[in-house]
Amino acid sequence: MRARTIRDLDPADLDGRRALVRVDFNVPMDEDGTVRDSNRIEASVPTLKYLLEHGARPVLLSHLGRPKGKVVPRYSLAPVAPILSDLLGTPVQFLPETDTDAAVSATETLEPGSLLLLENTRFLPGETKNDPDLSRRLARLGDLFVNDAFGSTHRAHASVVGVAELLDPAVAGLLVESELEAFAQLRNPRSRPFVVAFGGAKISDKIPLIEAFLERADAVLVGGAMANTFLKAEGHDMGGSLVEEDAIEVAEEFLRRPEHRLSLPSDLVVAEANAPDATLSEIVRADRVPSDRAAFDIGPRTRETFEHAIQQSRTFFWNGPMGLFERPGFDSGTVAVARAAAEATAEGAFTVVGGGDSASAIRQAGLAGAVSHVSTGGGAALEYLAHGALPGLEALDKAGK
Numbered sequence: 001m002r003a004r005t006i007r008d009l010d011p012a013d014l015d016g017r018r019a020l021v022r023v024d025f026n027v028p029m030d031e032d033g034t035v036r037d038s039n040r041i042e043a044s045v046p047t048l049k050y051l052l053e054h055g056a057r058p059v060l061l062s063h064l065g066r067p068k069g070k071v072v073p074r075y076s077l078a079p080v081a082p083i084l085s086d087l088l089g090t091p092v093q094f095l096p097e098t099d100t101d102a103a104v105s106a107t108e109t110l111e112p113g114s115l116l117l118l119e120n121t122r123f124l125p126g127e128t129k130n131d132p133d134l135s136r137r138l139a140r141l142g143d144l145f146v147n148d149a150f151g152s153t154h155r156a157h158a159s160v161v162g163v164a165e166l167l168d169p170a171v172a173g174l175l176v177e178s179e180l181e182a183f184a185q186l187r188n189p190r191s192r193p194f195v196v197a198f199g200g201a202k203i204s205d206k207i208p209l210i211e212a213f214l215e216r217a218d219a220v221l222v223g224g225a226m227a228n229t230f231l232k233a234e235g236h237d238m239g240g241s242l243v244e245e246d247a248i249e250v251a252e253e254f255l256r257r258p259e260h261r262l263s264l265p266s267d268l269v270v271a272e273a274n275a276p277d278a279t280l281s282e283i284v285r286a287d288r289v290p291s292d293r294a295a296f297d298i299g300p301r302t303r304e305t306f307e308h309a310i311q312q313s314r315t316f317f318w319n320g321p322m323g324l325f326e327r328p329g330f331d332s333g334t335v336a337v338a339r340a341a342a343e344a345t346a347e348g349a350f351t352v353v354g355g356g357d358s359a360s361a362i363r364q365a366g367l368a369g370a371v372s373h374v375s376t377g378g379g380a381a382l383e384y385l386a387h388g389a390l391p392g393l394e395a396l397d398k399a400g401k
Contacts, residue, residue, distance in 0.1 A: 003172040003396045006050055006146060015055035018107050020142025022159050024149035025062035025080050033079040043376050045087050047148045047173035057110045059141050060117045061159045069125035081117050092117055098124060099137040107141050121159045128157055135162025148173025151377035153392030161395040170399035182352050182373040183384055191314035192218055197337055199224030200320030203247040208386035214261055221263045221306050223298045223322035223333055230264050231286055239289040240273025267299030278329020297323030298333035310340035319354030321361050338362045342370035354381045
């Protein structure tokens with residue numbers, strides 16, 4: 001799916017007009033309101049600069065956290081405004097309102113060269129229900145709509161879908177454009193071998209994606225707690241390891257396929273199940289996990305196998321850590337995948353890291369700039385790769401017809 005973008009608009013469609021921009025400023029914050037990771041804010045800069053350079057007056061909508069339709073002060077977007085202002089080098093006004101007449105008045109008096117950031121859309125009860133009345137109130141805030149919140153585009157919410165169906169033009173921003181271009185190469189790889197690495201905890205979250213990539217990929221590497229479920233499906237006792245019991249039957253079905261292309265760990269790093277201590281960890285065969293131990297990372301033989309496969313790839317996609325990467329001593333598998341991805345990129349491979357924990361992991365390894373693309377969308381990335389469509393994109397497509 002190719003969405004119309006702001007580049008497709010005549011400059012006259014932007015000059016002096018209020019551009020209602022759905023951004024994704026759902027960033028981690030400390031209790032005192034300090035933003036811990038500004039990557040999603042930084043990702044919005046190209047679109048906002050483009051709009052400003054073409055005379056538009058950007059009005060920004062975003063959610064933060066899950067306040068469930070109530071005003072929860074710790075989920076206010078106020079701390080984002082000064083960070084965005086510094087990144088853009090231009091004033092960013094913050095208004096602690098969203099769908100009110102006062103907010104509409106603020107958009108109408110917004111000076112050229114300035115931006116207006118409105119309060120958390122999820123403070124509004126109808127946001128997550130795509131309430132038509134709320135959509136109409138939000139549509140009063142702009143003359144055109146820009147969706148640049150890829151990480152929220154799989155949500156059929158009022159600020160993503162409802163507004164897009166009411167404003168004309170309604171187009172994608174540059175961040176969404178770059179995400180779609182990257183994922184198009186994964187849905188139809190230009191270069192092979194095409195290798196995929198899956199990690200994280202749950203198979204059930206990724207069944208459609210595993211299904212899709214078992215058909216497209218030349219190899220699918222499986223680590224993290226996902227691997228425990230597959231290993232148990234093979235008949236191995238996984239001790240106290242995290243296993244998704246409800247997904248064992250699905251894992252068995254995947255493994256029964258004649259050419260399933262799944263590569264599972266041959267060895268694991270294990271430690272005491274209830275109090276994992278990396279200094280007391282040991283390496284065991286994947287089919288020999290002691291009853292009082294649990295797997296917290298892939299082992300060295302598996303790391304070597306996975307590294308080789310990734311280094312030989314010409315197209316590579318990674319989603320999910322290989323272990324408990326947040327704890328030193330259980331991060332070796334995840335770091336190995338990150339380094340192998342960087343090495344493959346240096347050799348000319350096209351490499352994409354999915355959002356969520358994978359994006360955090362590659363940044364933690366200091367290698368985010370060494371791969372082709374790091375997605376800002378976790379769930380949105382998985383859904384798009386599996387199905388090729390997202391509610392927010394379909395709304396833009398409908399608006400363009």
